[in-house]
Amino acid sequence: MLIAYVDESYDHDTYFIGAAVADEATWELVAEGFEAVRQRTTPRHSVPADAEFHGHELMGGRGDWRALRGRHREAAGIYAAALQASLDAGVRYLFRGVDVRRLNARYAYPRSPHSVVLSHLLERLNDYSKNHGGGQQTIVVADQIATQEQHQAQFEDYQRIGTDGYRSSTLANISSPINFADSRLSPGLQAVDMATYIHRRASTVVNQHPRAQATTDRLTKLIYPATVHQWVWRP
Secondary structure, three states, rough: OOEEEEEEEEEOOOOEEEEEEEEEHHHHHHHHHHHHHHHHHHHHHHHHHOOOHHHHHHHHHOHHHHHOOOHHHHHHHHHHHHHHHHHHHHOEHHHHHHEHOOOOHHOOOOOOOHHHHHHHHHHHHHHHHHHHHOOEEEEEEEEEOOOOOHHHHHHHHHHHOOOOOOOOOOOOOEOOOOOOOOHHHHHHHHHHHHHHHHHHHHHOOOOHHHHHHHHHHHHHHHHHEEEEEEEEEEO
């Protein structure tokens, strides 16, 4: 059985949701890999022993990673080590996005970017599960959020009447309901957060400082070999 962890990353112009997919044994390897990175990092950089791998906080020196503020090379090295652990374990990624400005310009009453992108991602995840899930439904796990009941109801509608658009699907290969978990306690949610954050930056940030661009390029090389689908819808 596959388990897919999903998380979003966005700015004013573009909204992305990513999925990190693997079987249970693979996620156990990821957890072990993350713990090994923490054990190396804690004594060297004075970060908490249970630090949460979070892309925005790690690269910005915030939260658990505030000891690394301004230490970009060290932060990038830790980020790369975490992505390498997921890559070595065999995690696969899917990414979907939407151009928010074009969405709002095209439709008088546009659906929310999250709703649009989640339906597109679930369609592709359903296809991936059909081909790689061994005949079992894929479990979906998302981060705990204030609007999770709304998202759960949306998912139930998809399974009852189908997703919107030309690839309408009742998502028969995805298990209901969507599960919600605390990202601090979930290596899978941390893995998808790290990957989706870097994917968004690689897809949308232009005119970076050469060193920042080199870091982005270095990190994308640890996710794109394992990426089975990516697309941005520009209405």
